[in-house]
Amino acid sequence: MALLNAKTLRDVRKCVEKYCANYAGGVCILHESPCDYYGKYGHSVSCDYFEQAVLPNEPLLQKAYEEAHGIINAEKEAVKYNVGKCAKCGEAFIKRSNRAKYCGACHAVKQREHNRNYMRKKRSS
């Protein structure tokens, strides 16, 4: 299955030549074999070293590459942030603390209710 289109693969190869420390004249020093991206399946291989150490040098290419490989950013974000479900409206939201139960909008409403109750109690006592 081809993942990268011809242009992206061409750019990947350029990126390998330019930045990959293991690339020497078409051969990967690390794997002691021809660089995977130059092989027959270059458009669908996945080299860990390339993805982690070489690709970040070219942010635009990295984006195209990750999209083609189905490495979706939303997935990464979900891991990075703690995504919770609002206890009031059920909307997904990013938790800023582990105790957060409500989304931004509901939190504001709750806060207002809380303040109102507090003021009422204060006045009646």
Ligand SMILES: [Zn+2]
């Ligand atoms: Zn909510």
